[in-house]
Amino acid sequence: MSRLYVARNPRVAARSLDGEMMIMSGRDSTLFTLNKTATILWQSADGTTPLDEIVELRICQEFEVEPAEALHDAETLARELASHDIIQISEEPIPQRNPTAGDSR
Amino acid sequence: MPELTAEVERLSLVIAIGDMPVRVNTTDPLFLDILQDRYAGFLGSNERAEIEFDVDVTPPVYPVPDIGVRVTQRLGRWSLQAGDFLAEWEPASRTGRIRQTANPYSIDAVLRIVHTLVLARQGGFLAHSASAIRNGKAFLFAGVSGAGKTTIARLAPPDVTLLTDEISYVRKQDAGYIAYGTPFTGELAKLGENVSAPLAALYLLAQGSENRIDPIAPGEAARSLLANLLFFAEDEELVQSTFHSAVEFVSRVPVSRLTFVPDSRVWELIG
Numbered sequence: 001m002s003r004l005y006v007a008r009n010p011r012v013a014a015r016s017l018d019g020e021m022m023i024m025s026g027r028d029s030t031l032f033t034l035n036k037t038a039t040i041l042w043q044s045a046d047g048t049t050p051l052d053e054i055v056e057l058r059i060c061q062e063f064e065v066e067p068a069e070a071l072h073d074a075e076t077l078a079r080e081l082a083s084h085d086i087i088q089i090s091e092e093p094i095p096q097r098n099p100t101a102g103d104s105r
Numbered sequence: 106m107p108e109l110t111a112e113v114e115r116l117s118l119v120i121a122i123g124d125m126p127v128r129v130n131t132t133d134p135l136f137l138d139i140l141q142d143r144y145a146g147f148l149g150s151n152e153r154a155e156i157e158f159d160v161d162v163t164p165p166v167y168p169v170p171d172i173g174v175r176v177t178q179r180l181g182r183w184s185l186q187a188g189d190f191l192a193e194w195e196p197a198s199r200t201g202r203i204r205q206t207a208n209p210y211s212i213d214a215v216l217r218i219v220h221t222l223v224l225a226r227q228g229g230f231l232a233h234s235a236s237a238i239r240n241g242k243a244f245l246f247a248g249v250s251g252a253g254k255t256t257i258a259r260l261a262p263p264d265v266t267l268l269t270d271e272i273s274y275v276r277k278q279d280a281g282y283i284a285y286g287t288p289f290t291g292e293l294a295k296l297g298e299n300v301s302a303p304l305a306a307l308y309l310l311a312q313g314s315e316n317r318i319d320p321i322a323p324g325e326a327a328r329s330l331l332a333n334l335l336f337f338a339e340d341e342e343l344v345q346s347t348f349h350s351a352v353e354f355v356s357r358v359p360v361s362r363l364t365f366v367p368d369s370r371v372w373e374l375i376g
Binding site: 015017020026 | 322323324327328331336341342344345348349352355356
């Protein structure tokens, strides 16, 4: 089975406010507020860590959830975020110019 | 052979809103009169201007095309377009040109847009909110149409200086923010005072059965502020700047929800 890689889109603006991650698409000015799982996914989306590793090391550590179920949910979430151009997904590692997690400024 | 051309006198005035003087040049004396009347109290010295617009006053066209506002940037030149005006502005040269009929509304829209573009790069903004000064401090009252901006402005007691009942002007300065008076009016149809003061608080308006102030979470504050900002540009970099400006603002300025009944006692809670 191929692995999935996720990377933050450098063209969106992101800030954490009192633990709440807010993201604005520069393309269409849409504002997103990420829940805890989506925030972990966003912060871990460095383009080189496979999604299953993110799920195993970050999401399953944070929430009491079965790895297979968590991976399925994470893939669904990743595709949804990608549909809004917030992250990129690929079956190959995604080179990032600025892979630092967290706020984009 | 007789001279067939004549030198046309160029007339000009300076409209100074938010400490940013904009010189407007025209050859139409009627249009100049319109501007002098529209921006009374916001006219600056003719010697100093940060931006200069030449206005080509065109004959009326009916009906006015309903195409909405488009603000785009290409190669350092902004294009501002709506059914009733066409404008260009180049920040590097600080000059621009506006084509419109002799009316005060089109140039008003151009000025609002240009101010939002300038402020967005400086951490400031224009917002759909009333604002006022009391005891040397400025307060913003934000909300969508019908939330009570004009009502709160109308209820202000005599010791309150009204900055606007519709569009507030906020400039970032050092660690804080300054609110300025604007000539941009709402239903009150009364120009704000051309003064400024350090901004002390932003209130998100809600009408209810009692007067009360409730704290709100930073995330909700940022979302509400963003929903009330004037923003026109189709420009990724500027969208990002505006987002960061809003987040920065709610991190530095207290933001609360002000629920009020429409009578003057609400002002007992302000200042």
